[in-house]
Amino acid sequence: MGEYAKPRRANVIAPPDPEVFPVHAGKRFLVSGATGGIGAAVAGLLVRQGAAVALADLDDVATRTLADHLDGASAGVHPVPLDLTDPESIAAAAERAVALLGGLDGLANVAGIVRMASAADHTRDLWADQFEINVMGPFELARRVAAHLIEEGRPGMIVNVSSDAGKQGHAEMIGYNASKAAVINWTRGAAKEWAQYSINVNCVCPSAVDTPMLRQVALDHEQGTPDDLETIFGVMAPEQLGRLVTAAEVAAVISFLLQDSVQAIRGQAINVDGGNCPY
Numbered sequence: 001m002g003e004y005a006k007p008r009r010a011n012v013i014a015p016p017d018p019e020v021f022p023v024h025a026g027k028r029f030l031v032s033g034a035t036g037g038i039g040a041a042v043a044g045l046l047v048r049q050g051a052a053v054a055l056a057d058l059d060d061v062a063t064r065t066l067a068d069h070l071d072g073a074s075a076g077v078h079p080v081p082l083d084l085t086d087p088e089s090i091a092a093a094a095e096r097a098v099a100l101l102g103g104l105d106g107l108a109n110v111a112g113i114v115r116m117a118s119a120a121d122h123t124r125d126l127w128a129d130q131f132e133i134n135v136m137g138p139f140e141l142a143r144r145v146a147a148h149l150i151e152e153g154r155p156g157m158i159v160n161v162s163s164d165a166g167k168q169g170h171a172e173m174i175g176y177n178a179s180k181a182a183v184i185n186w187t188r189g190a191a192k193e194w195a196q197y198s199i200n201v202n203c204v205c206p207s208a209v210d211t212p213m214l215r216q217v218a219l220d221h222e223q224g225t226p227d228d229l230e231t232i233f234g235v236m237a238p239e240q241l242g243r244l245v246t247a248a249e250v251a252a253v254i255s256f257l258l259q260d261s262v263q264a265i266r267g268q269a270i271n272v273d274g275g276n277c278p279y
């Protein structure tokens, strides 16, 4: 009865428009998935907060365009090619970021993919793709950044992007769910191992963020229902929030977790999901 009495989406909470302060002045970060919905929001926010940023993504043209849009080298913003399926590309991206920025203070490990298919149709190829790009690639990138920090004897911050799917699991995305659960788990292990080098590792677990990835998921849902996209987005919006989460809201939490002052939060999986997941 209590569930039935809930006020359904009557209470839409508007996205905030917070002031930006130079909390990352002098810092240098590598952002993967930098031209995607969340990645671009993270990169833009870090730059506005005073950081120099290497933008790493698969799409070379999009990465260069975004770097220009963020005022390029004069603002300390550099495009870096990255293919998370290729260990050599990952090593080269980390090296290039270090060379361009004169070192690194942290990593926002944002890139990822989702492949929608029922569990019965979830072939080995789909599992392999998602584990390569969501788990092995980001871990390899973090390992390279950590190796640089350890070699330099410098503290650093790593923030991975998991998902509420990694905690709750959603239908039609069983490989994605498992890959994001793996991110939560390796975040904990890396935090334990790298604490001795003053490297802090956390992850965020967003849900229903208005980005190209969510649009792809909504289009896939559209195939199986008579509902239009607007209705599907309405259903996906977290109930407490009454709207989709914005990329800027996720970026704000990632930026917070990249701050030096965040030392007591370690190895955590922080929900940015409008209240979807209770743990």
Ligand SMILES: NC(=O)c1ccc[n+]([C@@H]2O[C@H](COP(=O)([O-])OP(=O)(O)OC[C@H]3O[C@@H](n4cnc5c(N)ncnc54)[C@H](O)[C@@H]3O)[C@@H](O)[C@H]2O)c1
Binding pocket: 032, 033, 034, 035, 036, 037, 038, 039, 056, 057, 058, 059, 082, 083, 084, 085, 110, 111, 112, 113, 114, 133, 161, 162, 163, 164, 205, 206, 207, 208, 209, 210, 211, 212, 213, 214
């Ligand atoms: N949008 C959501 O609702 C949502 C919810 C939970 C978690 N996430 C996670 O947030 C992260 C960002 O997602 P988004 O919503 O911004 O999606 P997006 O599709 O807009 O961005 C993903 C980015 O990853 C890049 N990428 C894909 N394959 C790559 C590869 N092989 N090498 C390098 N880069 C590659 C893409 O080029 C793209 O720029 C992902 O890890 C995703 O799983 C998103």
